[in-house]
Amino acid sequence: MNIDTNSIWQPPAQEPDVSEGREGRTPADLNRWRELTHSTRELAQRSGLSKAEVARRAGMPDGTFSQWYSGKYVGRLDRTNLTMAQWLESAASAATIERAIPAGPGFVMTKTAAEIFAALELAQIAPDMVIITQAAGMGKSHACKQYAATRPHAFRVTMRPQTKTCFAMLVELGRALSVMENNPAKLDSAIGARLQRNGRQTLLIVDEAQNLEDRAIDQLRYFLDEYGCGIALTGNTSIYGRFKDRSSGPDYTQIKRRFGKRLYKMQPYPEDIAMIIDAWCIQDTDQRTLLTGIGRKPGHLGQIDKTLRIAHLLAAGEQADLALKHIQAAYQNRQWEE
Template structure:
């Protein structure tokens, strides 16, 4: 009843022109958030996450009955969220768009190895950090039918968590049962697929037994397998290559791409993707890409350099790039 009375009082105040500036501010923020939710199709949970307002309070604020408590606090939170959106929109409008996927000599090599895996082979792709392995694999998955990608973490090192992650990539959300049953489910899903390939990213997190389980799917169904990761997955596989218990996966690997650092052309492709033509700036990007973090680190520096330039109202220069690189190096990027 209190809420309904509050709404009635607000309506009367509006009609009589007696609404205070604070009341108008509160109503404006709530009405804006209602419209924002409608425009974005967001759930109450998402709105709560974006604004910092508790889920139950959001549903009341935006609901038919309204919120009976002190609404000024939440109106301020909505206004702060609006300001953040406005600031970000202004920044994005001035900054150049970050390049999406672009081909480099390294990404082209990775793609060729993934194409080989499509032929029912087991391949190993080992790269240093920041060379575009994951982004290349994601593009390959988007562009190729029957291509699936599962990314491993420290928590999926064992057989069953690994299987569940792979089944999710295959579209199975209810992955329950014993490890033997889960492998049967995986094999059943890929057995009759033409040119199917399962890409296992961050494979260095997997135990040898988990890697052997993946190898068994390849043996049973002929599905292509691409194990992708850093040098630790290579050490895991080749370190046990002479042990009788684990020699099988070693013997199945048809091709092994090892790319610990950027090669000629990688940095130049990154610079071109950002529209950089100045030779000194290209040389700086090349130097950055030769460091740990490779193209990823150079990309961070390019983003910060453009932000510096936008802030100063100038075109990006070599000095911006050097300052950005120094800043990223201090923060560990």
């Protein structure tokens, strides 16, 4: 919803009365109020903020802020002035940091990401059940997010320890799929109907699937069998090892035989690292060599992104261009190396 900041942020119609000389309401407080209301109005108009949002961010009740800004506040002006001054200072500091840290290149279709897309397409079109396992920082979640955002009828939901049981997982799926069903006994059917509504080309991407119990995974297998919904389980090595190394357990055989593809990768391709460095527009040979080494260590591509964000912040603090020393300091400050 667009806010017409010019209409809602008119200059105050009156000024606080400080004629009685009460504590906290001196001429100096009035001058400070004039400065602060002007700064508040400029920032709010520039940022497209409503008065309610400014009050919320400043940690001030709506009514108090409204009276303070309009010049009608009858309490201690010095204290409300201080609250607004602290918020304005904090906002200015945050803006400085945001300008110093680049947004980053966004999603990059690396070779590994292309393999993930291929596995997800198989699961969606066949339909089938796939497992995608990668080391942390290789872009698995980013690729899954990008796929779900750019493919019709593809849904992504992230599991956590609190959603490990079958019912807790169904509640999370229902929330992600906007399924409203108050009867717990009918929740799985309601979710199945929602998935089936799109025909046989629906995909459910379940990220961090290592958090799920076997019964919960078997419920996902039921969605594939009964409703023709493709299922992609993504997570760390434990989800892969659970079905690779075990030969018994609840519903083990039924689940294992449903997997049509297993994508398992613990190291990024060299060209993946190069593509991420290219996306950050790093041309210096020494910088590229250091970043390539970082990309081969735990955290991989994610390490490159985080290190470069901090390095850019360090360079901005010196009002200098990004240099090798900034990348070295950023990586050491993240305590991955002594």
